[in-house]
Amino acid sequence: xxxxxxxxxxxxxxxxxxxxxxxxxxxxxxxxxxxxxxxxxxxxxxxxxxxxxxxxxxxxxxxxxxxxxxxxxxxxxxxxxxxxxxxxxxxxxxxxxxxxxxxxxxxxxxxxxxxxxxxxxxxxxxxxxxxxxxxxxxxxxxxxxxxxxxxxxxxxxxxxxxxxxxxxxxxxxxxxxxxxxxxxxxxxxxxxxxxxxxxxxxxxxxxxxxxxxxxxxxxxxxxxxxxxxxxxxxxxxxxxxxxxxxxxxxxxxxxxxxxxxxxxxxxxxxxxxxxxxxxxxxxxxxxxxxxxxxxxxxxxxxxxxxxxxxxxxxxxxxxxxxxxxxxxxxxxxxxxxxxxxxxxxxxxxxxxxxxxxxxxxxxxxxxxxxxxxxxxxxxxx
Numbered sequence: 001x002x003x004x005x006x007x008x009x010x011x012x013x014x015x016x017x018x019x020x021x022x023x024x025x026x027x028x029x030x031x032x033x034x035x036x037x038x039x040x041x042x043x044x045x046x047x048x049x050x051x052x053x054x055x056x057x058x059x060x061x062x063x064x065x066x067x068x069x070x071x072x073x074x075x076x077x078x079x080x081x082x083x084x085x086x087x088x089x090x091x092x093x094x095x096x097x098x099x100x101x102x103x104x105x106x107x108x109x110x111x112x113x114x115x116x117x118x119x120x121x122x123x124x125x126x127x128x129x130x131x132x133x134x135x136x137x138x139x140x141x142x143x144x145x146x147x148x149x150x151x152x153x154x155x156x157x158x159x160x161x162x163x164x165x166x167x168x169x170x171x172x173x174x175x176x177x178x179x180x181x182x183x184x185x186x187x188x189x190x191x192x193x194x195x196x197x198x199x200x201x202x203x204x205x206x207x208x209x210x211x212x213x214x215x216x217x218x219x220x221x222x223x224x225x226x227x228x229x230x231x232x233x234x235x236x237x238x239x240x241x242x243x244x245x246x247x248x249x250x251x252x253x254x255x256x257x258x259x260x261x262x263x264x265x266x267x268x269x270x271x272x273x274x275x276x277x278x279x280x281x282x283x284x285x286x287x288x289x290x291x292x293x294x295x296x297x298x299x300x301x302x303x304x305x306x307x308x309x310x311x312x313x314x315x316x317x318x319x320x321x322x323x324x325x326x327x328x329x330x331x332x333x334x335x336x337x338x339x340x341x342x343x344x345x346x347x348x349x350x351x352x353x354x355x356x357x358x359x360x361x362x363x364x365x366x367x368x369x370x371x372x373x374x375x376x377x378x379x380x381x
Contacts, residue, residue, distance in 0.1 A: 007160065009160050009161040009163075010128050010129060010130050010131075010160060010161075010162075011128060011129040011162050012126065012127075012128045013048050013049065013052055013126065013127055013128070014048075014125070014126050015044055015047075015048050015120075015121075015124055015125055015126055015127060016048075019043075019044060019047045019048060019124075020044065020123075020124040020125070022043075022047070023039075023040050023043035023044045023047060023124065024040055024124075026039065026043055027039035027040040027043065030070065030071055031071060032071065032205075034205075034206070035070060035071035035072070038070040038071070038073070038074040039067065039070040039071075040124065041074065041089040041090075041091060041120050041124075042067075042070050042074060042075070042076045042087070042089055043067075044089070044120055044124045044127065045076060045087050045089040045118050045120060045127060046063065046076050046087070048127060049087060049118070049127070049129075050063065050078060053078070057166055058080050058081075060080070060081065061078055061079065061080050061085075062078065062079045063076070063077075063078060063079075064077040064078060064079040064084065069110075069220075072207055072208050072220075073101045073103045073104075073208055074088065074089060074090075074101065075087065075088050075089075075100075075101060075103070075104050075110075076089075077104075077110065077112060083112075083113040083114065083169070083177065084111075084112035084113050084114070085112060085113070085114050085115075085116060086100075086104050086112035086114070086115045086116065087116050087118050088100055088101075088104070088115060088116065088117060088118060089118040089119075089120045089127070090117070090118065090119060090120065091119075091120050091121070091122045092119070093119070095117070095119055095130050095131075095155055096154065096155050097152050097153065097154055097155065098115075098117040098131060098133065098152060098153050098154075098155065098158060099145075099148075099150045099151075099152045100115055100138060100142075100150060100151045100152070101149065101150055101208070102144075102149040102150060102151065102213060103149075103208070103217065103220060105135065105138055105139065105151050105181075106181060106182070106213070106217060107181075107184065107217045107220055107221060108181045108183065108184070108221070109220070109221045110220070111135055111178065111181055112135060113134060113135055113177035113178055114132055114133070114134055114135075114165060114177060115132060115133050115134070115135070115138060116129050116131075116132045116162070117129065117130050117131045117132065117133075117158065118130075129162050130155070130160065131155060131158035131159060131160050132158060132159055132162060132165055133153055133157070133158045133159065134177040134178075135177055135178040135179065136176060136177055136178060136179045137153065137157070138151045138153060139151070139179045140179065141153065141157060148209075149208065149209065149213060184214055184217045184218040184221060185214055185215070185218050186218065187215070187218050187219065187222070190282060190284050190293075191284055191291075192218075192219060192222060193248060194283055194284050194373075194375055195211065195215065195219055196219070197374075197375045197376055197377060198210075198373060198374050198375060198376070199211075199219075200376060201374050201376050234363065234378045234379065234380050235249065235377060235378065235379045235380070236379075236380050237298075237300050237308055237310070237358070237379055237380065237381050238308065238381065240277045240279060240300055241277060241300075241302060248281055249279040249280070249281050249298075250279065250280055250281070251278070251279065251280070252278060252280055252297075255280055255282070255295075276299050276300065276301040277299070277300050277301070278297060278298070278299045278300075279297070279298055279300075280295050280296065280297045280298075281295070281296045281377075282294070282295055282296075282317060283295075283296055283368055283375050285324055285327065285368075285370045285373060286370070286371075286373050287324055287370070292316070292317075292324055293316075293317035293318075294314055294315065294316055294317060294323060294324075294327070294368070295314070295315045295316070295317055296312070296313075296314055296329075296366070296368060296375075296377075297312070297313045297314070297315065298310065298311070298312055298313075298366070299311040299313070303357060306359075306360055307357040307358055307359050307360070307381070308357065308358045308381040309355060309356075309357050309358075310355065310356055310357070310358055310381075311352060311353070311355045312329060312331065312352060312353045312366050313329075313350060313351070313352040313353075314327070314329045314344075314350065314351050314352070314368060315349070315350050316349060316350075319349070321349075322344075322346075322347050322348060322349050323344040323348050323349065323350070323351065324344065324370055325344060325345065325346050325348075326343055326344065326370065326371075327343065327344045327351075327368065327369070327370045328341055328342070328343045328344075328367075328368070328369045328370070329341065329342050329343075329351050329352070329353060329366070329367070329368055330342075330353075330366070330367040330368075330369070331353050331356065331364060331365075331366060331367075332364065332365040332366070332367050332376070333364060333365075339356075339364075340353055340354055340356075341353075358379075358381035359381065360381060361380065361381065362380070362381050363378060363379065363380045363381075364378075364379055364381075365377060365378045365379070366379065
């Protein structure tokens, strides 16, 4: 598309080659192909539109979006006095409908006032704002797609001329642009941690569609969601020998109490030498009868050849109960292959993997799975 094809009421901006190159380089730090593409489109949009906005209309305009969100959903928020502009970029040359991800509408922390439809040339050489609408209009007049989790408006329902937005803001600063947003549930720390681990599974292509929206939205509202999921913290087992333990792993005593019968029982059921280190983590498994807590235990020992000997075991949190039938414990290689796995039978009170040895700087994952739920933790020796 050339400048001559753009209606005079629509804003058309050229994207400099420098912005294109910088946006591409910055996008390469994202983990998934979808995240890298989202980051490229949004960075091109932000680096071009925000300077124009600050120069032409609003010197006080500032970026409000954390770029990490582009790993899972496209969109950019700009703070404009008491209002928020949400830019939704798309490379599609067809502009008959405007689609907005549900996250930008139904998550109170992310929702905006005005939503701008941005068409970005596939190679990033130009962009145009072909229309805008409000949160209120998207909620009251938009079509909701439960499969894609988007709200959409047809082009003829939107305002094409962006100048109208600035005039309305001057003449009607109290214009109602938002409708009430239902609050999202508050997740427990354990539930949030387990869900984050589930979404970290590399086989999940589109995590935003993996959970019910209310649960997904509650996760996104967590202050540390991206820090914990996108950094993909790897547990260094050699640090355990130096008593450095992170990522919610605990000693048996700190979890159950030094004098408790449960702690004593856990210590007695492990035939290991004194030099071994044992750490445990509680995992909440969703079952038909509600969540059931299980305890993942890792026992590590320094081998004389420099390797680390490892045993992984799974127990019910209550030693007088049984593991859920078919809960599975697996060892996963860095390539995603299942090296070994074991599943609980009816009335099993523990399962364990065969003891294995891990060479220096080798990574692997331990996975606990039940039905559609998956918990995965990555380790390095």
